Amino acid sequence: MAASTSPVDLSAALVLEPVAALDWLVVLPVVWCISIGAILMMIRHRGMAQPLIAVLGLAVLVVLDAALLWHVVQSGPVTMVMGRWLPPFGIAFTVDLTGALFALTSAVVALIGAIAAIDDVNASGRRYGFYPFLMLLMAGVSGAFLTGDVFNLYVWFEVLLISSFGLLVLGSEREQIDGAVKYGFLNLVATTLFLITTGYLYGIFGTLNMADIARKAPGLQMAAPLVTLTGLYILAFSMKAAAFPVNFWLPASYHTPRIVVSALFAGLLTKVGIYALIRIGVMLFPAEREQLSLVLAIVAALTMLTGSLGALAQSDTRRLLGYLVVSGIGAMLAGIAVGGPEAIGGVIFYAMHSMLVMTALYLAAGVAARLGGGFSLSAAGGIYRHHLLFTALSLMLFFSVSGLPPFSGFWPKVMLVKAAIDGGVSWLAAILLLSGFLTTIATGRVFLLAYWRPVEAQTAAKPEPLAFTALLPLLCLTALSIIIGIFPETLMNLVQQAAATLNEPSAYLNSVFPAGGTP
Template sequence: MAATDPGALGAVLSGPVASGDWLVIAPVVIAIAAGALLLMLRHHLRWQAAYASGCLLLMLAANAALLVRVLSDGPLVMTMGRWLPPFGISFAADALGASFAVVATFVALICALSSARDIDTTGRRYGFYPFLMLMMAGVNGAFLTGDIFNLYVWFEVFLIASFGLLILGSEPAQIDGATKYGILNLLATALFLIATAYLYGAFGTLNMADIAVKAAGLRGSAPLMTIATLYLLAFGMKAAAFPVNFWLPAAYHTPRLVTAALFGGLLTKIGVYALLRSLVMIFPVERAALSEVIEWVAILTMICGVMGALAQTDVRRMFGFLVISGVGIMLAGLALGSPLGVSGTILYAVHSMLVMSALYLLAGAMREMGGSFLLTELGGIYRKSTFLTAVALLIFLAAAGLPPGSGLWPKVMLAKAAIDGGGWLLAGAILATGFMTSIALGRVFVLAFWRDAQKAGPVDSTIKSVPRLAIYAPLVSLTIPIVVLGIIPEQFIRIAELASAGLIDVTAYVRAVFPAGGS
């Protein structure tokens, strides 16, 4: 942060911003600029995929540099408009936001590369790539903002973009899915806005660090439990937590597979991120009071999600229910609130971004190889591609929380945290969910890959033959970090622990926002 002028009551920025501090807003700037340029180049459809991929690669480099800076120097803050916080609007990157931004941008880059074969000329003409860039501006903005009202703004940005991506193609199923998705998300947005209005009325500020500092002094006079409960409901709806999760499986199977991969990997994790930021960092006392409610929501979300997956024959619907059960596992760490539990939630969110996106891309590969999304019609993929079968097995093991996949270690951390805290029912639900997920995905593997090809089912005539390298490359690109996280998890666990410590002890975050020592 730059120095302040005492004559201006410490409110006005008087020094230049250091060049390295621009990293905190670089991902958002790149996304917005790239989206605008793609609109200007809308008639050059052939080059849009390559241009979008190049911009996402640049965005990934900026996020990676930001994460390295944060891990070495602590939280990085930049405040807009020459007004210091809490007067100005701040971007604030800590280990949690920066690490989520890196993984989310990596997933978006792989999806952009995959979209070159999945998005046809019509999809490009109707704006798939500008919508993708707008969505990533919202995603990165949500992870990197230090102002809770601007968190609402970035939610709206990626929500608008997701509507455009969801209905791309204008098929009846897409319109139906978008309607359910839109109504529930708009209701959650309204609750978010109401809670933020209450928050501003109580605190007179929307800066997260300022709120975290002032909360203890206002706990007896302000309706903090009401505000925390509203945030739990609003962000729980965004994350597809029980009982407001029915919109997700009704919507995520309808768009293009690359869009479903983006949504399954990223959007629910932003809801989980917002819950961590609001309830663990800002309202820890209220989170503790709500812990039993959150625990039951987590258990029911896990069980309903995995039971829904077991009931499906369409692999896209099945993977949508697995997204829901994963949200329940992440909520387990929120319910516990311990350093180990929050670390497990953060690591599981990273795992889920990679694995859920990989599952949806795998669904597209299964359709291209087997001719359908239905388990009643799929079969014989092993004979057609031993390599794809091996990749699918690794992804399924990771999703089930089995070695050598990435899902093992966060589940171990969460189960141990639950047992340490006396939450035997929560630990049992985590283990039972993993077991039932193994059954659901084992059924997919046996029926779609291992058994002989089915001759009764009609083959989808819209499927176009594509080079196998175009199928394999995105899946392998996601599978490599999934396996690396499972085999050598130490560095990932260390980052998750740093992110957890930064949420629970906000001293470093507050000091970065208010370097003079006060708000």
């Protein structure tokens, strides 16, 4: 039989138009992180070059994510599909305001962490891969925030988890191995549950594209067990975010690695779990999340109280900060439980604030331990006598994490409390305020014991000046917290727009399926 010479119409299967130059920003953060990580791996024996390349690479990542945020603000959600296949068959990267804001904040945190690591990570840590692991971690974090496909969300979770295991055990001390076992076991359970649930999702919808799921879900509410599906996702992501009652792994592991690693983990990892909860519960299955809102609210309240009371009971600053991370997760879960644009906007705002401030607090704890001779509150003291600037920075960070004005923690707490009251769950608003009060007591206790309390001359804080690389990260992060607290309007407008897009995702869907196109 003669071969047909008639032309093949590819328009029904492939994207035929050339990709706009700015749209490449959607995938560049991931490609850039993997590329820089590969270069760092190849020169891992050149310890002096590692931090310079990593800091420059992460500075470029901040620029790329800032440009991506600007592009999304100007143009709305942006989609690229792998291999030019039309969605839902091609794997989509879709970025809206929520993903762009999370990606930019995570890049800033990673850059600050890389600068702090110059002073904290020794030659052995560089040789055994701190900076390549950091870049791989950022590839996973960036991919999770930018993907538009549920299975690829799982893949990027795995990428960041693999790199986090490497960072956690870097140094191979006994305490680190113990922390890694606890961290690894629960994350293995959560990841397995995530994968099983994703298979369940595919069996129901026949697709893993988020936009396709969002537009099909309303028609399947009576025909498929979507509440069960949503509940399984909430459980899996709550494990990863360290929500009650599966939060014990975080304070049992975050105090074990080098302090810069703890800072990066506190700023980044649990927030990916919160982002996934927002994406699944708010955009894909809002009706099912509403049915589970009471359970979520109870979990949020118990998470906040567990974190705040746990912080009060600690005498080690690293463990105390781990419980403060847990308490912040509870506040974000409270916003997800309440729902609505104002509450979800508060969750996004709170997550960005927590990324910056919790990273700074861990770095400050490392500096305080170096000056005071350890992390124990019973042995520390007298830091303010010789280090007034560092003491002032630490005090401002304590105020910020407690939700006090005029710092970045104040405004998202106000948004969440107001949303809870307007939503008819005043008891949850009361627990938000109580948690903030308990956090203030816990951080005030740290300040009084480790900074203000006079001690004997032989155990007082060391009077030598701090290295610039130790102070610079704290100066930058504290300045960001102050600027956001005093001038919150721009960020508040952005998070409210992001929340509105999640609650009414038509712009997101139109980005993936233009003009109501069919798969």
